[in-house]
Amino acid sequence: MNTMNLAPVYPEILLMVSALVILIADLFVKDTGDGRRNLTFGLSLLALAGCAVLSFLSLNSGATVYAMNNLFVSDSMSDLLKMCAYVAVALTLVYSRRHIGVRGMVGGHIGGEFYVLALLALLGHMVIISGTNFLIVYLGIELMSLPIYALVALRRDHAPATEAAMKYFILGALGSGFLLYGISMLYGATGSLDLLEVAKAAAFGEVNRKVLVFGVVFLVAGIAFKLGAAPFHMWVPDVYQGAPTPVALLIAGSTKLAAFAICMRLLVEGLLPLALSWQQMLTVVALLSMAIGNITALMQTNIKRMLAYSTIAQMGFILLGLLSGVTGGDTFDSAVNAYSSALFYVIAYVLTTLGSFGTILVLSRAGFEAENIEDFRGLAQKSPWIAFVMLMLMLSLAGLPPLVGFYAKLSVLQAVLAAGKVWLAIAAVMFSLIGAFYYLRIIKLMYFDAPVDDGKIAASGDARLVLSLNGIAVLALGIIPGPLMTLCATAILNTLSS
Amino acid sequence: MTHLPLLSLAIWTPVLFGVLVLAVGRDNRPALTRWLSLLGSLAGLAVALPLIARFDRLAHGMQFVEQFDWIERFNVAYALGIDGISLWLVVLTALITVIAIIAGWENVERRVAQYMGAFLILSGLMIGVFCATDGLLFYLFFEATLIPMFLIIGVWGGENRIYAAFKFFLYTFFGSLLMLVAVIWLYFQTDSFDIAVWHALPLPLSAQILLFLAFLLAFAVKVPMWPVHTWLPDAHVEAPTGGSVVLAAVMLKLGAYGFLRFSLPIAPDASRHLAWLMITLSLIAVIYVGLVALVQKDMKKLVAYSSIAHMGFVTLGFFLFDTLAVQGGIVQMVSHGFVSAAMFLCIGVLYDRMHTRQIADYGGVAHTMPRFAALFVLFSLANCGLPATSGFVGEFMVILASVKANFWIGLGAATALILGAAYSLWLVKRVVFGPVANDGVAALADAGKREFFLLGLLAVIVLAVGLYPAVLTDSMQTSVADLLQHVAKSKVE
Numbered sequence: 001m002n003t004m005n006l007a008p009v010y011p012e013i014l015l016m017v018s019a020l021v022i023l024i025a026d027l028f029v030k031d032t033g034d035g036r037r038n039l040t041f042g043l044s045l046l047a048l049a050g051c052a053v054l055s056f057l058s059l060n061s062g063a064t065v066y067a068m069n070n071l072f073v074s075d076s077m078s079d080l081l082k083m084c085a086y087v088a089v090a091l092t093l094v095y096s097r098r099h100i101g102v103r104g105m106v107g108g109h110i111g112g113e114f115y116v117l118a119l120l121a122l123l124g125h126m127v128i129i130s131g132t133n134f135l136i137v138y139l140g141i142e143l144m145s146l147p148i149y150a151l152v153a154l155r156r157d158h159a160p161a162t163e164a165a166m167k168y169f170i171l172g173a174l175g176s177g178f179l180l181y182g183i184s185m186l187y188g189a190t191g192s193l194d195l196l197e198v199a200k201a202a203a204f205g206e207v208n209r210k211v212l213v214f215g216v217v218f219l220v221a222g223i224a225f226k227l228g229a230a231p232f233h234m235w236v237p238d239v240y241q242g243a244p245t246p247v248a249l250l251i252a253g254s255t256k257l258a259a260f261a262i263c264m265r266l267l268v269e270g271l272l273p274l275a276l277s278w279q280q281m282l283t284v285v286a287l288l289s290m291a292i293g294n295i296t297a298l299m300q301t302n303i304k305r306m307l308a309y310s311t312i313a314q315m316g317f318i319l320l321g322l323l324s325g326v327t328g329g330d331t332f333d334s335a336v337n338a339y340s341s342a343l344f345y346v347i348a349y350v351l352t353t354l355g356s357f358g359t360i361l362v363l364s365r366a367g368f369e370a371e372n373i374e375d376f377r378g379l380a381q382k383s384p385w386i387a388f389v390m391l392m393l394m395l396s397l398a399g400l401p402p403l404v405g406f407y408a409k410l411s412v413l414q415a416v417l418a419a420g421k422v423w424l425a426i427a428a429v430m431f432s433l434i435g436a437f438y439y440l441r442i443i444k445l446m447y448f449d450a451p452v453d454d455g456k457i458a459a460s461g462d463a464r465l466v467l468s469l470n471g472i473a474v475l476a477l478g479i480i481p482g483p484l485m486t487l488c489a490t491a492i493l494n495t496l497s498s
Numbered sequence: 499m500t501h502l503p504l505l506s507l508a509i510w511t512p513v514l515f516g517v518l519v520l521a522v523g524r525d526n527r528p529a530l531t532r533w534l535s536l537l538g539s540l541a542g543l544a545v546a547l548p549l550i551a552r553f554d555r556l557a558h559g560m561q562f563v564e565q566f567d568w569i570e571r572f573n574v575a576y577a578l579g580i581d582g583i584s585l586w587l588v589v590l591t592a593l594i595t596v597i598a599i600i601a602g603w604e605n606v607e608r609r610v611a612q613y614m615g616a617f618l619i620l621s622g623l624m625i626g627v628f629c630a631t632d633g634l635l636f637y638l639f640f641e642a643t644l645i646p647m648f649l650i651i652g653v654w655g656g657e658n659r660i661y662a663a664f665k666f667f668l669y670t671f672f673g674s675l676l677m678l679v680a681v682i683w684l685y686f687q688t689d690s691f692d693i694a695v696w697h698a699l700p701l702p703l704s705a706q707i708l709l710f711l712a713f714l715l716a717f718a719v720k721v722p723m724w725p726v727h728t729w730l731p732d733a734h735v736e737a738p739t740g741g742s743v744v745l746a747a748v749m750l751k752l753g754a755y756g757f758l759r760f761s762l763p764i765a766p767d768a769s770r771h772l773a774w775l776m777i778t779l780s781l782i783a784v785i786y787v788g789l790v791a792l793v794q795k796d797m798k799k800l801v802a803y804s805s806i807a808h809m810g811f812v813t814l815g816f817f818l819f820d821t822l823a824v825q826g827g828i829v830q831m832v833s834h835g836f837v838s839a840a841m842f843l844c845i846g847v848l849y850d851r852m853h854t855r856q857i858a859d860y861g862g863v864a865h866t867m868p869r870f871a872a873l874f875v876l877f878s879l880a881n882c883g884l885p886a887t888s889g890f891v892g893e894f895m896v897i898l899a900s901v902k903a904n905f906w907i908g909l910g911a912a913t914a915l916i917l918g919a920a921y922s923l924w925l926v927k928r929v930v931f932g933p934v935a936n937d938g939v940a941a942l943a944d945a946g947k948r949e950f951f952l953l954g955l956l957a958v959i960v961l962a963v964g965l966y967p968a969v970l971t972d973s974m975q976t977s978v979a980d981l982l983q984h985v986a987k988s989k990v991e
Contacts (some may be wrong), residue, residue, distance in 0.1 A: 406638075
């Protein structure tokens with residue numbers, strides 16, 4: 001096998017170099033006072049575009065290439081997830097630009113570090129997505145988390161943000177601890193950290209099953225921490241609420257792609273022989289997440305907190321897809337079906353979440369965060385178009401046709417039913433019924449109620465444009481979901497068959 | 499025959515006009531918005547009418563078929579087609595949309611563009627439900643109708659509109675989610691979302707019963723059948739006039755239509771097995787809800803309950819498995835579409851003037867609004883099934899068939915005629931006749947040109963269908979016969 005093949009790692013190298021160049025270049029950007037660091041912003045988007053081109057070429061080739069002594073892989077799934085992550089981060093930057101400028105999160109002694117940290121976090125995503133070794137995935141998680149911890153605390157004078165950063169850091173470290181402990185047990189049982197080696201050892205080797213399963217338990221707990229799934233979800237609402245909205249957007253959006261990759265790499269590729277064990281654990285986690293997420297979201301008055309609980313519930317749905325892979329029958333086809341449905345779900349979720357946090361950012365202005373659900377009151381009269389976009393986003397999260405969220409739910413439900421778990425599917429739809437209520441409440445406030453304040457919407461043109469495109473994408477993918485579904489299916493097929 | 503995709507046109511013309519109205523219409527240009535919406539609804543009607551002319555009443559199966567692959571991964575197709583059962587429902591929807599648009603001409607002053615746009619989009623979606631021959635496409639349209647209706651009730655409704663809108667949405671969403679599970683389950687049995695393939699699928703009785711129950715929940719909520727009917731009176735009372743018209747005239751039919759397209763042919767053995775349940779529920783709707791209607795103090799609520807009772811006739815007819823009864827049920831669906839629309843319009847006319855729907859606030863309207871009163875009486879009589887009105891035809895066919903099936907069922911169904919007469923006529927007596935009740939009534943102005951046109955148009959249709967129902971029954975004969983023949987064969991292997 002190739003030992004030092006660098007071609008698959010080009011996107012990561014490009015991104016790392018760009019991040020460092022931007023860090024330096026930013027020193028020479030003049031502080032204009034309004035926080036518009038055009039150069040930093042432009043270079044960041046340019047770097048993302050460059051990475052996107054590289055990943056797109058690789059996705060097009062459809063090949064699976066290993067690099068760095070089999071520590072790193074570039075396959076269809078990784079390319080697709082990376083493409084989505086670039087889009088997610090790019091949208092985050094566009095939505096955030098004005099918001100962070102007004103709130104002193106750029107400029108002064110902080111400079112343009114927001115952008116650099118976001119790019120470094122993205123680098124962490126990419127390492128996770130492409131890691132083929134337990135330790136590499138772990139390193140990726142840390143590389144992703146550390147910049148985000150810093151980002152959460154970027155508003156140093158803001159008490160809730162500082163509190164959120166502390167909470168996120170401590171609980172994140174705890175989650176990492178779980179994960180490492182699990183990995184160490186797997187290493188002890190199988191003698192390897194390579195995903196495929198572990199899978200082989202678990203399937204055929206003479207291994208201590210007890211240690212192995214124990215390791216899986218810790219691994220699943222660690223993953224649930226990172227996903228923000230119940231019962232390890234406690235940090236999610238506090239961090240979403242406390243963190244500056246742009247950072248909350250980053251956590252709610254692109255990191256979920258990485259979290260999905262963690263599940264795929266560690267559980268599916270590394271521990272497929274133990275699928276029946278971790279599927280059971282995920283069943284509990286998924287049901288709890290949907291129950292706690294949906295029911296608790298009903299009572300929230302802060303929209304970021306509400307979206308946090310909604311995320312917990314949505315993670316439950318993604319886990320439903322992941323736990324339907326191995327059923328006993330023709331495993332390979334059903335696995336491809338289930339994992340690709342989860343992949344489709346996560347992409348649809350990220351797209352919709354970007355839009356909903358984007359709307360909060362577009363509505364916020366100096367001295368007004370648009371964080372409370374009440375702030376959406378009467379939006380349909382103030383700005384019919386933004387209200388309509390938010391309407392589509394909320395209905396997509398609720399899973400109504402003809403929006404992308406419906407197909408996401410549909411494909412996961414069909415995977416669950418294909419696995420013969422009818423009762424799980426029925427539980428899932430009942431929880432989505434509960435969930436529909438709080439999404440409808442936002443619509444109710446926007447459409448049924450009269451506006452309370454007459455503050456103008458101060459968003460910049462580019463953020464509005466991107467929000468419009470985001471909303472239209474949610475609708476367009478709802479009308480023509482076929483290509484993306486096929487793309488997800490081929491990506492998973494290529495990855496699993498290699 | 500030309501190859502114009504008439505059904506696609508019927509669906510997407512109103513939707514596109516709706517989007518256009520939303521985009522162009524501003525609240526400061528209400529006139530433009532109204533005329534554009536009217537144009538859109540007329541265009542929708544114009545593409546739906548050729549369907550009647552070109553429909554081949556003797557042909558079996560679906561007509562005007564369109565089929566394209568849509569989501570290849572799940573074998574979902576964009577497949578449309580209509581038969582004698584859906585033909586009239588499509589036309590009814592297009593016509594009712596025109597009426598709803600005109601009904602909201604003057605009395606909707608707030609956010610006109612959104613109101614009109616929502617109605618046009620809703621119209622296209624409902625036609626889509628009647629035309630879809632692919633299970634997922636059907637579900638898509640079926641669910642999507644919730645969104646505009648939720649907004650219509652919630653934005654332009656009465657005092658308690660928010661409660662009503664949520665109740666409407668969550669009730670129907672609850673029903674349809676289980677249907678989604680059933681639809682996906684059927685996909686796994688056949689590897690297809692084609693409804694015709696599902697019709698042919700042999701299934702054991704236990705599976706059929708579960709499927710039937712899942713579909714039942716979705717459709718029973720929509721119809722609505724007793725005991726899941728409680729959302730309807732709330733929604734009706736709070737909805738604006740146009741909303742009530744569309745809700746009663748078309749939306750309720752989505753559920754009844756679902757029985758004919760899904761429940762009966764996919765689970766025929768379960769349908770026969772559970773017919774007693776359906777007949778009982780229908781009779782309860784007809785009798786009990788009829789009694790409930792009798793004691794209502796609010797006119798809109800009274801008509802809403804009478805709608806539930808009338809829909810009870812429809813479901814009763816479907817589960818007697820008799821050509822006459824099923825045809826009667828379908829005729830009743832169409833007739834109820836016109837009659838209930840007219841009733842709600844009449845109430846709207848009164849409400850616009852008096853701003854109250856309480857029966858007690860009226861009396862002696864005939865003295866001040868003679869033209870209106872004449873039409874109101876006509877529709878009330880149609881509502882209680884007077885011969886020569888459309889209301890009579892469907893009910894009579896169903897009662898005839900139920901007497902044939904079982905005397906007691908027939909007796910129960912026939913009581914409904916008495917009850918219907920009681921609540922309708924009592925309503926007329928209290929509102930229209932008698933001495934002028936108060937100064938408000940004394941100051942009433944008779945129906946204007948717009949209102950008179952709408953009610954007159956509906957009166958003509960109601961009488962036409964009542965005098966010559968063969969227009970409807972002839973074209974559905976073949977389809978109903980095919981359906982019943984299919985249902986009579988057991989699918990249990």
